[in-house]
Amino acid sequence: MKTTLFAVALVVALSLSAMAQHSRPAMSQHRAGSATGTTVFKNSAHPQVPALCNPCLFYAGDLNPFDPNAAGMSDENTLLITEGGGATYAAVIIPTGVTATVSGIVFNVQADAAFDPMTASYDVRTGITDGNGGTSIASGSGSIAVQATGRNFLGLSEYSLAVSLSAPLTLTPGEYWFNLQPQCLNTLDGSCSVFRQFVSNTTQQTNRLNGWWQPAHEMFLNGAFYGITFTNWCDSELGFNPYQCAGMSFGLIGTE
Amino acid sequence: MKTTLFAATLVVALTLSAAAQKKPAVSRHLAGSDHQAAGWTGTAVPPALCNPCLFYGGDINTADFNAAGMSEENTLLIPNSATYGNFNVPSGSTVTITGMLVNIQASANFDPVTATYDIRSGVTEGDGGTDIATNTVTATVAATGRNFIGLNEYTVAVNLSTPVVLGPGAYWVAVTPTCTNGGLDGSCFEGRFFVSNTTTKANNVHGGQESEHQMYLNAAFFGLTFANWCDADVADFNQAQCNSLSFGLMGSSSN
Numbered sequence: 001m002k003t004t005l006f007a008v009a010l011v012v013a014l015s016l017s018a019m020a021q022h023s024r025p026a027m028s029q030h031r032a033g034s035a036t037g038t039t040v041f042k043n044s045a046h047p048q049v050p051a052l053c054n055p056c057l058f059y060a061g062d063l064n065p066f067d068p069n070a071a072g073m074s075d076e077n078t079l080l081i082t083e084g085g086g087a088t089y090a091a092v093i094i095p096t097g098v099t100a101t102v103s104g105i106v107f108n109v110q111a112d113a114a115f116d117p118m119t120a121s122y123d124v125r126t127g128i129t130d131g132n133g134g135t136s137i138a139s140g141s142g143s144i145a146v147q148a149t150g151r152n153f154l155g156l157s158e159y160s161l162a163v164s165l166s167a168p169l170t171l172t173p174g175e176y177w178f179n180l181q182p183q184c185l186n187t188l189d190g191s192c193s194v195f196r197q198f199v200s201n202t203t204q205q206t207n208r209l210n211g212w213w214q215p216a217h218e219m220f221l222n223g224a225f226y227g228i229t230f231t232n233w234c235d236s237e238l239g240f241n242p243y244q245c246a247g248m249s250f251g252l253i254g255t256e
Numbered sequence: 257m258k259t260t261l262f263a264a265t266l267v268v269a270l271t272l273s274a275a276a277q278k279k280p281a282v283s284r285h286l287a288g289s290d291h292q293a294a295g296w297t298g299t300a301v302p303p304a305l306c307n308p309c310l311f312y313g314g315d316i317n318t319a320d321f322n323a324a325g326m327s328e329e330n331t332l333l334i335p336n337s338a339t340y341g342n343f344n345v346p347s348g349s350t351v352t353i354t355g356m357l358v359n360i361q362a363s364a365n366f367d368p369v370t371a372t373y374d375i376r377s378g379v380t381e382g383d384g385g386t387d388i389a390t391n392t393v394t395a396t397v398a399a400t401g402r403n404f405i406g407l408n409e410y411t412v413a414v415n416l417s418t419p420v421v422l423g424p425g426a427y428w429v430a431v432t433p434t435c436t437n438g439g440l441d442g443s444c445f446e447g448r449f450f451v452s453n454t455t456t457k458a459n460n461v462h463g464g465q466e467s468e469h470q471m472y473l474n475a476a477f478f479g480l481t482f483a484n485w486c487d488a489d490v491a492d493f494n495q496a497q498c499n500s501l502s503f504g505l506m507g508s509s510s511n
Contacts, residue, residue, distance in 0.1 A: 111442035114365035118440075146440045157442045188397045190362030190408050191443035 025080060027226055029110070029154055029198055030071035033241045047207040052145050052162035053106045053251035058092055060214045060250055061205030063108060065153040069243035072110040072153060072198025073233060074221060077121070078184040079192040080113075086223030088199050088233070089128060089177040090248035092213040100171045104164045104253030105180045108149060110156040113184040113195035120144045120163045125177045128220055133230045134177070140166045144182065158200060162253065177220065178250065200249040209251075216246045280334060282478050283491040284361070284405060284450055285324035290494070296458040302504060305357050305398055305413035306461070311343055312504040313466050314457030316359060318404045322496035325361040325404060325450025326485060327475060330372065331435040332444040333364075334477050338372075339451050339485070340379060340428040341501030342470035353420045355506035356431050357413035361404050364435040364447025371395040371414050371433045379428040379472055384482045388427070391417045395433060409452060419507070428472065429503065452502040461504070468499050 049059040064070055077085030094100050105122050121141040127134030144161045151158040163180055184192035201219075205211045219233040231238065233245040302312035316323050327337040341358075345351050356373050372392040378385025393414050402409040412433050435444035453471075457463040471485040483490050486498040 112446040114367060114441045114443045116365055116367075116441075148439050155446065157438070157445055159440070159442065186365075187399055188410065189365045189367075189443075190410065190449075191365045191447050193408050194363045194406060195443055195446065 024226065025196065027074045027086065027221060027238060028071055030244055031068050033244050034068040035241060047209045049207055049209050050106055050147065050149065050160040050251060052147055052160050053253055055253065055255055056209055056251055057100055057102065057254040057256060058213050058252040059207065059209040059211065060247055061202040061208035061211050063151055063153060063158060063200035063202055063249050064204050064206065065151050067203045069203050069241065070153055071201045071240065071244045073201065073219070074223065075107065075109060075181055075199035076113065076197035077181050078113055078197065079187070080194060081225050083224040085181060086221060086225060087179045087181045088248065089125065089179045089220045089222065090250055091175055091177045091215055091218040092252065093175045093215055094171050094173045095213065096173045098173060098256050100254055100256045101168050102165065102171060102252050102254040103168045104162055105178050106160055106162045106251035106253065107180040108158055108160050108200045108249040109182060110153050110158045110198045110200055112156050113191045113197050114189055115144065115146055115161070115182050116184050116186040116189045116192060118144050118146065120161060120180050120182045122163050122165065123179045124169060126174065128177045128230055130232050130235070131229055133222060138165060138169050142166065153200070175215070178252070201244060202247050202249040203243055205247065214247050217242065219245060219248050279478065280448065282327045282473065283324055285497060286321050288494045288497055289321035296456040300459045300461050302459055302461050303357060303398065303400065303411040305396055305411050306504040306506055308506060308508060309461050310351060310505045310507040310509060311465055312459065312461040312463065313341065313500055313502050314454035314460035314463050316402060316404060316409065316452035316454055316502050317456045317458060318402050320455045322455045322494065323404060324453045324493065324497045326453065326471065327473060328358060328360060328430070328432055328451035329449035330432050331364055331447065331449070332438045333446060334448065337475035337477055338374065338430040338432045339501065340376065340430045340472045340474065341503045342426060342428050342467045343505060344426050344465045344467060345422050345424050346465065347424045349424060350510040351422050351507055353416060353422060353505055353507040355413060355415045356429055357411055357504045358431040359400060359409055359452040359502040360412050360433055361407040361409050361450040361452060362447065363407050364449055365441055365443045366395065366397055366412065366433050367435050367437040367441045367444060369395050369397060371412055371431050373414050373416065374430045375420060376428045377425060379482055381484055382481055384474060389416060389420045393417055404452070426467065453497060454500050454502040455496055457500065466500050469495065471498060471501050
């Protein structure tokens with residue numbers, strides 16, 4: 001109990017410190033980071049992907065809350081993070097010779113704001129580069145399924161969120177970026193005005209399934225609230241080291 | 257925007273400062289002031305949910321240095337913490353209570369949208385007296401439009417499962433909202449609910465029927481059994497901060 005409360009105090013104090021300094025909520029939550037990050041990925045013959053990733057075409061791997069380079073990145077549309085909020089995109093490269101059909105997206109989100117309403121927007125893009133959002137090939141919104149992962153990072157519980165695309169998306173070899181952005185816009189919900197939602201990173205890619213499809217260092221933040229337009233999470237202005245900004249904890253529902 | 261964020265920073269920092277030391281704070285408030293706000297005069301506009309409004313203690317005055325919020329929550333962070341406010345049925349009267357409401361400063365979601373109400377008599381320091389009626393029922397929530405040190409305030413109203421008839425005497429009531437849906441709602445592990453105080457009794461309806469300095473906190477989480485909010489070991493409130501609760505009763509009176 002004391003540990004949890006201390007962790008809560010730590011992380012929110014960190015976030016609020018950033019708020020006080022810059023007059024805006026922080027774009028991420030993380031520890032100081034370590035320049036000697038772990039790069040040993042954990043392959044498993046039977047990866048335990050989130051139950052909501054079913055059928056699971058791809059899963060990047062779990063957050064490791066004990067890693068000094070564990071992090072959460074703003075992915076939220078709330079009454080605190082307004083103007084459309086912050087959206088974090090991560091990429092997969094469909095390998096040569098593979099045609100994939102994606103029917104849904106799963107994000108692992110650290111949240112102290114409620115998912116209220118239980119809906120999320122999604123967006124699939126090609127051609128993202130620093131400062132350029134490329135081309136949206138599918139976007140929409142839908143109800144979400146939510147399941148606690150059992151992990152907790154710096155006091156925030158983590159949840160798997162899954163949204164179904166309005167129509168299955170066929171992807172040929174190439175690079176695509178995905179976003180699922182939860183909401184907390186209910187004016188009768190006090191958590192929407194003060195709390196946060198962060199998508200997790202993955203440092204060891206534990207339980208990954210086709211995890212190698214995610215290229216390193218291809219995560220982008222887009223958020224008018226922060227004055228950010230498709231900025232790579234590895235850009236120095238966002239404050240991450242290369243391990244923190246390497247990969248995101250997300251999955252794709254579908255088949256190949 | 258900047259003001260709101262600064263305010264949020266201030267209050268949460270205060271709360272978390274306490275949390276880092278041991279436990280979450282039992283209250284949230286400014287430093288307090290010996291200068292008491294002037295009494296309120298005007299035409300009362302109680303919360304719309306107080307209908308028919310038998311009694312309303314009055315609004316929080318968020319600009320008052322003595323404004324405060326007191327733990328009133330059943331969450332995954334703070335289980336079963338109830339603040340009771342006082343209400344007196346005058347001699348020669350009989351009232352029928354059909355519902356109750358409290359004004360809550362919230363950073364947690366109301367999830368599920370239920371609340372536990374409790375009506376008691378004979379509450380004294382350390383003694384919960386006699387329970388008259390209690391139940392957990394569906395709640396109705398409406399935003400008041402007020403914000404106190406970064407948290408929005410909401411009116412949380414419940415209908416009693418059975419109307420309660422009360423004769424002359426003193427009674428204590430609590431309405432405790434819930435956030436226990438941790439499987440889907442991260443705010444239940446971190447968010448708080450605080451019932452507002454009222455210093456000027458703005459918009460009160462028969463506000464004089466609430467005795468001063470008769471608010472009690474009952475919360476095993478904090479190691480407190482019906483402790484008066486004026487006790488120094490509860491929140492170190494001054495006499496204005498621990499004076500009166502912002503709550504209401506729906507129902508009717510025989511005269």
